[in-house]
Amino acid sequence: MREAGCFAEQKHQPHLLIAEDDVPLAHFLKRGLQADKCAVDVVHDGESAFQAAKASQYDLLILDLNLPKLDGMDLLRQLRPVLPTLPILVLTGRSRLEDRLMALHGGADDCMVKPFSFHELTARARALLRRHGSTATRCMQVADLLLDREEFRVERAGKRITLTPKEFLVLECLMTNARRPVSRSTLMEYVWKAPYDARTNLVDVYVKYVRDKIDAGFPAKLLRTIRGIGYVITDD
Amino acid sequence: MNSEANTAPRSALVELVLHELHAMAQPLTVLRGTLELALLEAQTLDQYRQSIESALLEAGRAALCLNHTREMICALPEAGGANKQSEQKGN
Numbered sequence: 001m002r003e004a005g006c007f008a009e010q011k012h013q014p015h016l017l018i019a020e021d022d023v024p025l026a027h028f029l030k031r032g033l034q035a036d037k038c039a040v041d042v043v044h045d046g047e048s049a050f051q052a053a054k055a056s057q058y059d060l061l062i063l064d065l066n067l068p069k070l071d072g073m074d075l076l077r078q079l080r081p082v083l084p085t086l087p088i089l090v091l092t093g094r095s096r097l098e099d100r101l102m103a104l105h106g107g108a109d110d111c112m113v114k115p116f117s118f119h120e121l122t123a124r125a126r127a128l129l130r131r132h133g134s135t136a137t138r139c140m141q142v143a144d145l146l147l148d149r150e151e152f153r154v155e156r157a158g159k160r161i162t163l164t165p166k167e168f169l170v171l172e173c174l175m176t177n178a179r180r181p182v183s184r185s186t187l188m189e190y191v192w193k194a195p196y197d198a199r200t201n202l203v204d205v206y207v208k209y210v211r212d213k214i215d216a217g218f219p220a221k222l223l224r225t226i227r228g229i230g231y232v233i234t235d236d
Numbered sequence: 237m238n239s240e241a242n243t244a245p246r247s248a249l250v251e252l253v254l255h256e257l258h259a260m261a262q263p264l265t266v267l268r269g270t271l272e273l274a275l276l277e278a279q280t281l282d283q284y285r286q287s288i289e290s291a292l293l294e295a296g297r298a299a300l301c302l303n304h305t306r307e308m309i310c311a312l313p314e315a316g317g318a319n320k321q322s323e324q325k326g327n
Contacts, residue, residue: 022262024294028269035277066258093258114261118269 014129015039015056019049019075020064020091029062032118033125046070053079054236055179058086059129062121065092065103073106080107082235085141087128091116140175143235145214145222147175156214166191167210170203174210174223174233183230207231249312256305263297270294 020026021044030040043049046067065072090108100111110124140147144157154161173190184203185196211223222233274287
């Protein structure tokens, strides 16, 4: 069927965010990409795009530069320090070389000038996902906290942090669900492969060990307790 | 590349024309993409009809932008438009 634009080669269903103020164009892109087996969210202004990108772990952001509330270039500048590895494909109505260079220098991974071919869009999106996929499944990042699964390595602001295997699994579980609360029973099953027993405080003890290692000495505390629910890693 | 031409200040009217041209790029993107996908995927008469209707809608949006642009260009002093006339009256 649609070989040219098919995302079936991806190991998991790619989750895309489209930030486009032109409603018919946004809906067309959403429909076309959904038919290509992508999960797609759409926002129509820069502020909503910023909030959505931070709240969910997207595999790709398709960003129109001409957005209300927060301009696409300003959004790029604000997003890059927070989400340095998120692939961003910029759409622009300006065809001048200077405008495309500005977007790429501003943090975009690729840039397309409207009116573009939908086939070219999906091909470029697929290439970005392919490049990102090899590092995304391996590395996770929240603010300046980085976890590398393959190298069993954790860094905060470039400084190496040594964790025990169990502490590493606790952090991995929290970072896989970054910005979403994780219950004690989820942590128990992920780390110890056992059902949660409310009579023990094993999870809390290990979360404290991890917290002491990743947050101590840093003004921004990333690992937070959600009373009555569990824990969350977030930079909000 | 003429750098002077790129940095020269633009009149409000030229800015409006450029804005309208940017606006035209939106429906043209949807129009082009709709037809591309129709060629690739549509199988039944209904699917082709749906694609054609969507394409027509977007062609209408693009035409509207084109008309606005034409009106604005006609108003440019170089085209002997209203701006030119008002300038002459002022003199």
